[in-house]
Amino acid sequence: MSRHDFQIPVTFKHRVVFTRNAFSPENPELATILREGGGRRVLVLVDEAVATAWPHLAAEIAGYFKNLDIDFRGIQILPGGEPIKADEQWVREVWKLIDSSHLDRHSYALAIGGGAFLDAVGFAASTAHRGVRLVRFPTTTLSQDDSGVGVKCAINAFGKKNWIGAFAVPFAVINDFCFLHSQDEETRRAGLIEAVKVALVKDAKFFEWIEHNLTPLSLLEPAVLEECVEQSALLHARHIAAGGDPFEAGSSRPLDFGHWAAHKMEALTSYHLFHAPAVAVGLALDTLYSVRAGLAPASLAERVFRVLAGLRLATYHPALDWLDESGRRRVLDGLDEFREHLGGELTVLMLQDIGVGVDVHRIDSVLVGACIDELRTLWQSRSFG
Numbered sequence: 252m253s254r255h256d257f258q259i260p261v262t263f264k265h266r267v268v269f270t271r272n273a274f275s276p277e278n279p280e281l282a283t284i285l286r287e288g289g290g291r292r293v294l295v296l297v298d299e300a301v302a303t304a305w306p307h308l309a310a311e312i313a314g315y316f317k318n319l320d321i322d323f324r325g326i327q328i329l330p331g332g333e334p335i336k337a338d339e340q341w342v343r344e345v346w347k348l349i350d351s352s353h354l355d356r357h358s359y360a361l362a363i364g365g366g367a368f369l370d371a372v373g374f375a376a377s378t379a380h381r382g383v384r385l386v387r388f389p390t391t392t393l394s395q396d397d398s399g400v401g402v403k404c405a406i407n408a409f410g411k412k413n414w415i416g417a418f419a420v421p422f423a424v425i426n427d428f429c430f431l432h433s434q435d436e437e438t439r440r441a442g443l444i445e446a447v448k449v450a451l452v453k454d455a456k457f458f459e460w461i462e463h464n465l466t467p468l469s470l471l472e473p474a475v476l477e478e479c480v481e482q483s484a485l486l487h488a489r490h491i492a493a494g495g496d497p498f499e500a501g502s503s504r505p506l507d508f509g510h511w512a513a514h515k516m517e518a519l520t521s522y523h524l525f526h527a528p529a530v531a532v533g534l535a536l537d538t539l540y541s542v543r544a545g546l547a548p549a550s551l552a553e554r555v556f557r558v559l560a561g562l563r564l565a566t567y568h569p570a571l572d573w574l575d576e577s578g579r580r581r582v583l584d585g586l587d588e589f590r591e592h593l594g595g596e597l598t599v600l601m602l603q604d605i606g607v608g609v610d611v612h613r614i615d616s617v618l619v620g621a622c623i624d625e626l627r628t629l630w631q632s633r634s635f636g
């Protein structure tokens with residue numbers, strides 16, 4: 252008998268760019284990146300809502316590639332938003348397009364769209380030929396300030412969020428700020444929740460910056476919105492690159508603060524409640540829990556709730572109160588699913604203070620219930636103009 256343990260070190264370059272008008276002939280960012288990889292072919296996939304909001308985009312992209320020494324295989328438009336993650340047929344559709352365009356592992360799939368679109372197209376790209384190169388162009392606040400720089404992709408299955416997926420570092424992420432400004436106001440504002448989240452778990456100074464800029468942020472003033480998006484994306488990317496666990500092999504998921512309840516509420520509402528507003532509620536719940544469990548000072552909740560109110564984000568959703576046959580809150584199943592998704596011991600990040608997280612391994616469901624009661628009462632007693 253014999254046993255041999257080999258170490259297989261693998262490193263990735265995570266290229267993250269912030270720019271504007273990425274497909275203007277004067278903008279060299281994309282061309283430089285494609286040249287760096289030396290690939291032969293490129294296929295462009297666009298979120299339908301983006302194509303509608305930017306009617307000249309297809310012509311602009313085609314014009315851009317005319318000047319490059321690369322085999323341009325055209326532009327395909329597919330639905331975006333949660334529907335693309337809900338049905339496996341869209342992954343199959345992207346596989347077919349990759350196959351009929353003869354993309355190989357040295358070719359590029361460019362995906363232009365919101366977080367859901369990037370998740371589904373990214374999953375297809377990461378599994379076709381065991382991975383063709385993916386260049387992400389996130390087009391929403393949330394996808395630019397969080398998911399675009401992430402190294403995972405997934406679609407939903409078995410009534411559970413992100414059940415089928417892969418870890419795959421994109422070849423590059425090109426954040427074109429221009430895209431941000433065609434989202435509807437609600438989506439543009441709600442996506443800031445991931446910036447609030449990463450500030451809360453990683454960077455007290457950034458949280459103070461958000462507090463200080465709350466009015467221009469809530470008014471979605473472009474320069475402040477863009478700065479917030481960039482700072483948030485960089486904090487996420489730094490954590491992934493330097494946090495020691497890019498592919499989440501351990502039990503801790505600090506970037507998923509507030510997400511156990513959020514993911515469950517999304518699934519419970521059949522994804523009618525979108526990710527960003529669900530995270531706002533989940534983050535409010537876990538903030539309050541942190542305080543009521545005696546982990547954090549009361550001032551933490553006051554500051555977080557002030558920011559959420561300033562951003563006009565709801566801190567309660569009726570799905571928190573939906574019960575199963577035994578009278579138990581269904582959202583609590585989210586804790587088990589959260590643990591099961593990762594394996595190992597239940598580990599939920601709570602807060603000790605702004606910028607200071609703490610892993611807890613047991614959640615008191617009675618206290619969660621009391622926090623939900625408090626959130627409901629708070630929400631009912633507040634009115635927005």
Ligand SMILES: NC(=O)c1ccc[n+]([C@@H]2O[C@H](COP(=O)([O-])OP(=O)(O)OC[C@H]3O[C@@H](n4cnc5c(N)ncnc54)[C@H](O)[C@@H]3O)[C@@H](O)[C@H]2O)c1
Nearest residue numbers: 300331332365366367390391393398401403430433434526
């Ligand atoms: N992979 C990860 O690491 C990760 C991290 C966080 C979130 N996510 C996922 O991201 C998804 C949420 O992403 P999202 O908040 O970007 O929402 P989304 O992708 O659902 O986009 C919201 C809506 O806006 C449209 N849209 C996109 N860009 C637009 C633009 N520039 N102008 C006009 N309309 C536009 C979309 O078609 C969609 O209808 C969730 O499924 C979530 O699970 C993934």
Ligand SMILES: [Zn+2]
Nearest residue numbers: 445510526530
């Ligand atoms: Zn999230």
